Amino acid sequence: MRDLAQVCLWLLVVLPAGVGALLAAARRANRIAIPISLATATTMVGLSAVVAAARPAVSVPFLAGTDLALAVDGLAALILPTLTVVTLLVLLASTGEIHESTARFHGLMLIFAGAVAFTAAAATLPALLLAWEIMGAASYALIGFRWRDEDRMSAGLTAFLTTRAADLGLYAAAGAALAGGAGLALANLSQSSPGWRHVIAAGILVAALGKAAQLPFSFWLSRAMAGPSAVSALLHSAAMVAMGGYLLLRVQPLLAATGWAGPVTTGFGAATALLLAAVAVAQRDLKQLLAASTAAQLGFVVMAAGAGTVAGGAAHLVAHAATKALLFLAAGVWLTALGTKRLAGLRGVVGRWRLVGWSATVGALALAGIAPLSLWATKDAVLTAVGEQSPWLYATGLAASALSAAYAAKILVVIWPRVPADRRAEVEAHFDEEERGNRRVTLLQRVPLVLLAVGAAYAGLLALPPLASTVARAVGQTGGSHASARELVVSAAVTLAVLLVILARRRLPEPRWALRWMGLQAAASALVTRPTLRCANALARFDDRVLDRAITGAARAAVSLSRRAARFDDRVVDHAVTSTSELSMRVAARAARADDRWLDEAVEHLATRVRRLGRLARRPQTGQLHQYYLQAVVVLLVGVVLLVTLG
């Protein structure tokens, strides 16, 4: 049984990734893509049910002395089935939206689904980071699914780069965890040495805030709406963005252990919940409104992690996943059918397709926090815990819930009232302004909406007794877990009042700062992107003009030096040699002349003398005997004289 569950856990991540990779790589698989993809997603639902029940753990040796470990604990057991069910429903609904390159679309979606399951079950930092970044890359590829539009590609680029910038925190956290001595397992991070623990918590916090589109990173989610609606329904509400909040819930003990990280996390969550709700109120585009609302709702999950109510946060995550997937799918249905997602073009749309309209209405009411629908209870479970820590943060949270009622009401006042006949042309002018609508809603698009509406309505049970304490036990949380009765009543009253006021007045302020998402992207562009590009260009110029030229200059200097040396060689050394040789030639010539003139002459002179002497010496040889005698006498006499004088 244990082995089977372990195999199921591996299959849960490997199967969609493998099938997805094959589909994405296959050239001509468009026709079989949908059945294969739906079969895989259905299998994933079954696998997730098995692992949620059996809670297996698996690991293989990976790197840096750490295992690639997956483990299903209570939190993962709650999230994994949610993810797989939403994935299946979204893939079902996408068949009505995506008609071209279906193999690529379903392949990427399955790769994403595998990565998100991996993230949810990851038990060590390397495993988490591995899946975490693949989610980001899949998000990039899916936002830019229609790659012929430059705008969608750069939206994907913005999303990927923003979340990756935040992900750098995870790399730093991994280094710190290694230095902290407690290992890279997520469960042990809180036992790291106190100094390093702060770095780990900060790194993880930044990465999670980035993925969850919290302030100041929220703008990427606005750009991400350029992707297909099915993508927004899965990635940008139920799965990827949610994983940011999920990670914080998972490392809640670490946040608590540092002392500062809990309150800071709550602060970021509260600020996002309030401000992004205001942004959502001001939007005129349905998907933009939903995106801002996603960031705001994730703010509650982040607050939960900071305030230590993991059960409340998890319940909110599940309820929000169903609600927001539903609303994004509805937006997608209308976009595909009518070609617009502008609120001005969606007036009275409930009248066209009743079932879609009613489902969306359930979703909007749940989003508003109207009792007894899901987000009412889950949100209040979070706010109760927050209120125990700080009344100010509680007030902020309550204001944020009031604003959620406002933006949900904004949707309702658009889609419900019947458009008078004389103003119908005004609305229909917006049709097909973004893409060509086909004016159809298929059965496969409707079924998921209804199922998700059921989820959106009832998921709140997770935060109400008696289920709430089961959930709390499952995620290992001690102490109070569900909303207090007073809190439930107050928030139900507030949201209902706001909803009714807006339904009656039908007008909401749309301040410019909120409409433009508080200028976050402009700020990021002015503070980060443009300076970086300027710096890059300056360095490239420096590289070409200074560094390279210095090297080329050095080479040129060497060449000119050698040329000069050559000249020196020609003019001085060679000249010296030449002139030396000339000199020696001249000396030689002179020597030769001297030779001719003096030596030779002297020699010949000597020879002449010798000859003359010889002739002289021959003279006594007369051949006559008496002359010889006379000579002998003379010699004898000379000898005697010499003897006498010298002796």
Add this chain to the structure above:
Amino acid sequence: MIIFLPLVAGLILAVLPRLSDRIARWAWVAVTAVDLALIVGLWLRYDTPAPGGLAFEEQAAWIPGVNSSYHLGVDGLSLPLVAMTAVIFLACAVYALRNRHRPRGQAALFLFLQSVSLGLFIAADLILFFVFFDLSIVGMYFVIAGWGHGDPGRSAMKFFLYTFLGSLALLVGFIGLYVAADPHTFDMPALAAATPLAGRPLAGGLVLAAILIGLAVKTPTVPFHTWLPPAHTDAPAVGSAVLAGVLLKMGTYGFVRIAMPMLPQSWRAWAWVIILVGVVSVLYGALVALAQTNIKRMIAYTSVNHMGYIVLAVGVAGLVATDTAQARTIAVTGAVTQMVSHGLITAALFLLTGVLRDRAASYDMREYGGLAATAPSFAALFAVGAFASLGLPAFTGFIAEFQIFTGSVAAAPATAVAILGILITAALFLRALQRVFTGDTQGHSVGFTDLHPAEVWSVGPLLLLSLLLGVLPRPLLDVIEPAAASVVDLVGR
């Protein structure tokens, strides 16, 4: 054995007079495939040698006068590089099946280069190392000058002179080691065991400086990198792949094989300088790459960035403290993994840019657009290569960079600034993808022919290998980790 098979085959190819081009091309593929098979066999029989020792050791007298022998052997640092070299050369051979320009000479020259490269990674003697080091420069000079485009003569000359000058510095350092060792020797294991110049910081520093400059030119690190972009831009695709994939590794391999074990004290003394050079290379290389419009120049600068990670990690290994031994081992393991990873991925990317040159004779990204419509396979493979290069998990780049970052940050928190490098790399690759492949089909993209089988079968396996080792890194890491630990021990002496 493995080294000389390609050399002999190359000589035969060059000498045999009436050999058709077709046979020459296929012979090249066959020889590289056999060589790779031999190396795979070697890998399967490989057992981790004792620390400081080598497996499959061979030694023969060579120049006994200076105690230099023909000494070969592999360990966990060299075996992965040897295998990577064989894989890259095989991919180049397959890619070059479409080459019509003097294929016989090219095959002979590349087989020569393969012998030289394999020899360098297996050499266990400084003189032998140096000979292979210089021969690789000579071989690559002819590749660029003979088969390049643009202004190949000038680029080749620049490459040759610059790296040759570096190799002279290297030679000076080697002679310094030889002179300082007692008894005088050029044998690597002997020198690593003896650590000459241990007690002499000035002389040790000077010798290390000479060796570092020689290796830094070859690696290359900032500021010695300016020969790289023109050499890559003007080299043929296979030349660039080998240059980036194999030749650059000779520099980084020198760090872990020669500088660190033989001059541990000087290495520790200069560790922060090395780390600084590494961090600057990472950020500078990435930023300059971000500003490029020529795609081949861009990839060349990302090589500077990727090599910077290696320099950073080996620098960190010099920051000896008792409680960071594990972190430093992880950093060095990451560095060696990065050598393999960069080889596979960058070789694939350079082969792919060769397709741009082949079809439209332009590397300028602004002259393309919407290429994914006319060349979907090309776009898909390039996108995979780009994501692998920017360090996406499930590819080897992540395995390498994750280890480098965690090890470095744990041992020296200030090095965390280098992590920014992967963000800038991501930005530049995504921008390149967007410019070249998406949007309206325009410029050279119109009528662009998609990949031919030879191109798919050369690039595809490289990326697939990177994916496989990225998902299942243990076979690679099991070989590298003991060797990295022993290098860290040696530096800690």
